[in-house]
Amino acid sequence: MAFSGNVLDRASHRRGDQAWLTQQAATGLFLPFWQNRPFVLRERAAFLPWREEWRACTGIFLGLDAGQPLFAVDLPGEEEPQLGEGRFEEMRASAFVLPARDTAIAGQAKALLDWHKRHGFCPNCGAATQMRDGGYRRLCPVCNAEHFPRTDPVVIMLPLLNDECLVGRNLRFPPGLFSAFAGFVEPGENMEEAVRRELREEVDLAVGAVQYHATQPWPFPSSLMLGCYAQALSRDFQIDNHEIEAARWLSKDEVRARLANRIEDEMKLPANIAIAYHLIKDWAAR
Numbered sequence: 001m002a003f004s005g006n007v008l009d010r011a012s013h014r015r016g017d018q019a020w021l022t023q024q025a026a027t028g029l030f031l032p033f034w035q036n037r038p039f040v041l042r043e044r045a046a047f048l049p050w051r052e053e054w055r056a057c058t059g060i061f062l063g064l065d066a067g068q069p070l071f072a073v074d075l076p077g078e079e080e081p082q083l084g085e086g087r088f089e090e091m092r093a094s095a096f097v098l099p100a101r102d103t104a105i106a107g108q109a110k111a112l113l114d115w116h117k118r119h120g121f122c123p124n125c126g127a128a129t130q131m132r133d134g135g136y137r138r139l140c141p142v143c144n145a146e147h148f149p150r151t152d153p154v155v156i157m158l159p160l161l162n163d164e165c166l167v168g169r170n171l172r173f174p175p176g177l178f179s180a181f182a183g184f185v186e187p188g189e190n191m192e193e194a195v196r197r198e199l200r201e202e203v204d205l206a207v208g209a210v211q212y213h214a215t216q217p218w219p220f221p222s223s224l225m226l227g228c229y230a231q232a233l234s235r236d237f238q239i240d241n242h243e244i245e246a247a248r249w250l251s252k253d254e255v256r257a258r259l260a261n262r263i264e265d266e267m268k269l270p271a272n273i274a275i276a277y278h279l280i281k282d283w284a285a286r
């Protein structure tokens, strides 16, 4: 699954040691980012030797790749920096072309760099915060509050009933796309409760058992997708017309035919980088 299976040793027990980090940086390789886009060369994430001109940029420690220290560095500016061969590629588009390994590493970097960009000030007292632990913590020098990179849990679920699954069209989806339903887990909710609430809200569907299937880190900007199947108690639903503009029950045979591109019409199922694709495909395969 895209963005999963990160092979790096994050050395989380050592990255709090600034002297050790400085040592790693001396032999480190750096993946440049610009406007949340990784630097890509010949369909690989391009790790480059350190450049003095990056001195003032935000740099984070990614981990050790068989002993090789890897970092990411965020380059500022409105104009795309020229680093020679290669270019800055939008993260989602990169996930389609990079090897799985590079997608996972670039996703980790993107989620972290993006968080630092948006969390320069202490939410407790408003003072400017300072990066610590190679990027895995920010510390407020005034009130001593510690801030940690966010991971926001999102439930994503495919309702099932007998031999059918329910897919829906969010108003923000590209034309023709139908997918699983999704929403942020709210404070005080467990995963199953969030699944039931979201399906009530979006399609007024009554749901019984909720079964966990898989998770996926999704760095847009910092989600952890919790993939579930939801046992519908009835075929009846009512779209909210607020987030969801259409929903359809699909038979397993139809899903199989669509995944095999045997049906030619406007309707599209999610791309294979998304956990929604895996929820649909894995159900159709069993």
Ligand SMILES: [Zn+2]
Pocket: 122, 123, 124, 125, 126, 127, 140, 141, 142, 143, 144, 145
């Ligand atoms: Zn503070």
